[in-house]
Amino acid sequence: MNRRSCLAPVMVLTLTAVLAGCKQEREPPPPPRPALTMLVEPSAALDMVFSGAIQPQVQTPVGFRVVGRMISRPVNAGDRVEKGESLAAIDPLSLEMAARAATANLASARAQFDNAASTETRQAALLEKKTTSQAAFDNAEQERAAARANMEQAEANLAKAREQLSYAVLKADYSGVVTAIDAEVGQTVSPGQPILAIAEPTRRDAVIDAPGNDIDALQVGQTFDVSLQIDPARTVKGAVREIAPEADAVTRTRRVKIALDNPPQSFRIGATIFARAVTGADDMIRIPDSSLLRVGDKAQVFVVDPSSSKVELRDVEIAPDRTPKRWIVRAGLKAGERIVTAGVHRLTAGESVRIYGSEAP
The missing domain is CATH 2.40.30.170 (Efflux pump adaptor protein, beta barrel domain)
Structure with a gap:
């Protein structure tokens, strides 16, 4: 075979490889990707x-503690009342009768106690003279103790009846203004039913x-x-x-x-x-929804390095803003940094970008 014809394919391949290498060396790097960005700056924390x-901090509905028919209500909505002032009253007849009955029961119980005490004293004197038995004295002593217990019970019942009678008049617990009326004169009210409301x-x-x-x-x-x-x-x-x-x-x-x-x-x-x-000193950074890249539960943004124009992917902590499609950045960004606000799904970390326009924060 001719030597020249054998070397021809080798030279062709070598020349092709050289040309391909030159083409790769001469091919320029891809241009920076145009990116719409914004400088993040704190804005008014609140603008709402x-x-x-106006409402009172303390407002109390008041009512009777006992059942009855309301016979008076000298106050109306808007009136100012003082502590202890009468607000309403119910018919006290049944409560007065209960108090009288309790008084009579106490008088009877005291008489029984006095009689039992006298009997015990006589039995004690007879026991000393050996003219009565120990059993009779013990019985007199027990009757005296029972009569005393009945008297104490009657005293408690009278105190309760008098307290119930005092509930017939509804009084203000503190000075305030009547803000609501819930019952009228002549109405039968239940215990705890609101009659009116007082505001401090x-x-x-x-x-x-x-x-x-x-x-x-x-x-x-x-x-x-x-x-x-x-x-x-x-x-x-x-x-x-x-x-x-x-x-x-x-x-x-x-x-x-x-x-x-x-x-x-x-x-x-x-x-x-x-x-x-009122805006406080801790103003907030707000960013548009288009600048966020969501990966699972994480929210990320692309931050532009001002020296190299390359983007860095950074995690941020966000909260919803009152303006639609806006987010409040609670952590992850500082004032003065520049972020990409559009096309974030087409970017990769470390990619060079060319700032194209700007969006207000």
């Missing part, structure tokens, strides 16, 4: 306004109903500016003192009670108000 009403007026709450998204951003101690709807210029400070643990079955809102700090008289019970959340 709710409507609600010095401590007042602004009560609002907040939806679930807002509740996640609230906490006990959160400050509010509360103003009257009829006079927005009148504003007082308040702080959340109670958040209902369960949502209302119909509205799916949760009740929030804001304790007012020295409210003026114009903030009357029942007045409608606006409550605006």
Whole structure:
């Protein structure tokens, strides 16, 4: 075989390999992927306004402890009452008769005791003279003890009857304002049935109903500016003192009670108000839903390295924001860092990106 013809295939293969190597060396790296990003900055922790009403912190329904027909109720809704003042009364006739019967029973029991005590004294004197038996003296002593027990029982029954008679008049346990009337004169009321309600007026709450998204951003101690709807210029400070643990079955809102700090008289019970959340020093970082990459129970974001323009995948702790498709970052990001806000499902950790536009935080 011709030597030249044998070397030809080898030279062709060698030349092909050389050309392929040159092509690989000359092929430029893939361009950075365009990425829409944003600088994360803290924003107002809360920017919420709710409507609600002024309610007392302490409000007590009061009622009689005994059954009877109500014959008077000198107070009405809105009246101010003092501690010990009469609020209502029931017909005391049956209670007075019970007290009289208890008094008579006590008088009878005392007479029986006096008689038994005298008999015991006589039997003791006769026993000393040996003119009566020990059994007769023991019997007299037992009768005296039984008569004493009956007398003590009668005394207790009289005290109970007098106490029951005192329940015929309903009195205020503390000074306050009558906020509700639940029974009218002439009505027969049962023990414990609410007759009216009294509110302690010095401590007042602004009560609002907040939806679930807002509740996640609230906490006990959160400050509010509360103003009257009829006079927005009148504003007082308040702080959340109670958040209902369960949502209302119909509205799916949760009740929030804001304790007012020295409210003026114009903030009357029942007045409608606006409550605006006051931003605290710990402002929150908010990011759009499109920047999140979810892997199981984890939430992650791509953080752009400013020196290399490469992205780093980082775990973050988030909570729902009141604005739809927004999330509050509780941990994992710092102010001033840049994150990718679109196309995160097509990125990989360590990939270079080119910042394309920017989104406001």
